[in-house]
Amino acid sequence: MTQQFAERATDVAPTGARNAQLTDLVRILESQERHKLDVIAPASALRLREGNVHVEGVESLITEDGVTEVDGIYRPTAVADEGIADKLRIPLAYLRRMRxxxxxxxxxxxxxxxxxxPERRFMLRAFRGEGEPGRPAEGVARALLSDSYKLMDNFDLLLAALDGVKQSGHPxxxxxxDLTDRRMYVRVESEAVAVQARELLRGYRSPxxxxxxxxxxxxxxxxVITNSEVGAGAYSITPRAVIQVCRNGLTMTKDVMRAVHLGGKQDEGVISWSGQTQRKTLELITSKTTDAVRTFLSREYVEAKLSEMEDAAGKRLAEPTKTIEHVTKTLSIGAEAKDMILAxxxxxxxxxxxxxxxxxxxTxxxxxxxxxxxxxxxxxxxxxxxAATHG
Known part of the structure; x- marks a missing residue:
């Protein structure tokens, strides 16, 4: 199928949100669901032309809703470029330079x-574009992944996770x-589970x-509930304490609960998961979320984490600027962020x-x-x- 004159997509699903309300996130995810196209394609069906991914020779999917055309032109995101570099073993810096x-x-x-x-198979995750009748529209190539990547879409997963939160019984x-090309983040808080942290916050002012x-x-x-649809991380729930005075969040990454996106090999063509497969996956997400919430939203858990931090937090710094220099270098934090942290x-x-x-x-x-x-x-x-060990 030749599509040399594809229109730039004018109606592709929105992909970004920052500090959005839950209702806004749901609206964006619903829009994305309408535009999604996931296909297993051999290397012989994929080509790059003028920097865009061209799909040619993949069968269309016929459903009750009509025909889903797969062949087309898809503009890669930065995440998709990373997938291309990884799967084809092209150094990413070199690929970006060529781009x-x-x-x-x-x-x-x-x-x-x-x-x-030519027979090697990939999973292409994309958004379809909508152009004028009779002219193909350029879609968006979101990711190039392994053909064994297990789909956990943000919308279904979010509903399952929130159901798990509800079943936990915690207010x-x-x-x-937040929503980016890479990940979804949903921050959840329980003010019903709050403890005093006078030692941790002594002398602190909100900036x-x-x-x-x-x-x-x-x-x-x-x-915080996190998920990636494009291979940038597993579904996870990470405990996060929220400081009342400034709304700073302290994520306890060592206690994170994860569910990895690994499944069996998929047949070629458009992916359409069975209802039973989806149901089992989402039931597991709901169950894991309920268990995690019951653990993380407990006074005992918060007090234990607070106790772990208090001794180190109270250590006075003789030379704060040097300490921050040491901390940012140790943790590979860039110069711009370092200056913001110091301020x-x-x-x-x-x-x-x-x-x-x-x-x-x-910051x-x-x-x-x-x-x-x-x-x-x-x-x-x-x-x-x-900071505490630097002195």
Missing amino acids: TGNVPLLDENVNAWLRQE TRVTGC FDGRSGDELPMISAGF HFVQGGQMTAGGVMQAVTS AQTLTDADQAAALEALAVPALTA
Whole structure:
């Protein structure tokens, strides 16, 4: 099928949200569901032309809803480029250089490696575009994955996880949602499970409005639900304590619960999971979520984690600037984020290792890139340890 004159897609599902409400996230995910196309295709059916993925020779899917056309043109996201580099063993830095500076060379490289193993099969995750009648629209190539990748779509998984939260019996609320090309994040909090953290917050001021941790010393239990549809991480539930005075979040990554996206080999063509397969997967997600919530949303759990942090958090820093330099270097935090952390540390007024931890989490709140924010927040507790041991 030749599609040399595809239109730029004008109606492709939205892919981004930052600090959205749950209702907004659900609306975006519903839109994505309408545009999704998942197909197992051999290398012989895939080509790169002008930097876009062309699919040719894959059978259309006929359902009660009509015919789903697979052949078409799909514009790769950065995540898809990473998948292409990984599956074809092309150095990612080189692929990115070709993408920005020499697209014909990119086409030549990718196509040469695809021709090496024409029978090798991949899973292509995409969004269909909608163009004018009679003219193909350019869709979006979201990821190139193994043909054994097990689909756990955000929308179905979110509903199953929230059902698990409900079944746990704990009063909770969703405080914010993020969605990127890589991951979905849903932050959940239970103010019914809150403990005093006077030692942890002694002398701390919120860098956002100057409120005092001495006057608002509470932290509440919570967790963050994370999933990737494109191979950027397993479904997970990570415990997360929320500090009342500044809304900083402390994620306890060592206690994370994960469910990996690994399944059996899939047949070629458009993927359509059976109702039984989906039901079993989602029932497992609901059950795991219920168990995790009952563990993480307990006063005993929060108090134990608080006790682990308090001794290190109270350590005074003789040379805070050098300590922050050491912490950011140890944790591979970039120069721009380091400068922000130092500024937040000064504003927080807590000249301790705990103040460094707070500065990391408050800085994470200000980042517009949700993936970067989550990655930085996950470094807060390691930053506490690094600051306390540096002296």
